[in-house]
Amino acid sequence: QVQLVESGGGSVQAGGSLRLSCAASGGTISSATMGWFRQAPGKEREFVGGIRRSGSTYCADSVKDRFAISRDNAKNTVYLQMNSLKSEDTAIYYCAADWNSGLAPRTTNAFDYWGQGTQVTVSS
Numbered sequence: 001q002v003q004l005v006e007s008g009g010g011s012v013q014a015g016g017s018l019r020l021s022c023a024a025s026g027g028t029i030s031s032a033t034m035g036w037f038r039q040a041p042g043k044e045r046e047f048v049g050g051i052r053r054s055g056s057t058y059c060a061d062s063v064k065d066r067f068a069i070s071r072d073n074a075k076n077t078v079y080l081q082m083n084s085l086k087s088e089d090t091a092i093y094y095c096a097a098d099w100n101s102g103l104a105p106r107t108t109n110a111f112d113y114w115g116q117g118t119q120v121t122v123s124s
Contacts, residue, residue: 009118
């Protein structure tokens with residue numbers, strides 16, 4: 001059974017940094033496209049970034065100059081490094097996995113497995 005567990009969320013002041021982790025079990029992350037999404041109160045869940053099977057990454061325009069995605073295959077863990085955080089980055093951040101398409105999806109319905117989310121709060 002696939003399980004994704006996020007960690008690393010918390011409260012930080014604007015301009016600060018956080019690194020989120022997503023530990024996977026029951027599946028190999030290097031065989032999947034792994035994605036990060038976020039959902040702010042009252043808003044739809046939105047795509048943040050992803051890492052393809054090849055290891056190449058892709059990000060939403062709103063964060064591409066501040067956020068970076070990486071993975072550690074040995075730990076079967078994906079990371080989201082967030083720098084220069086802004087108050088509008090406040091949201092619950094979710095990790096997701098797509099083992100089927102082999103593409104670089106940006107929509108929630110393309111991902112089959114989801115973590116429980118971790119809260120990120122940025123104060124100005």
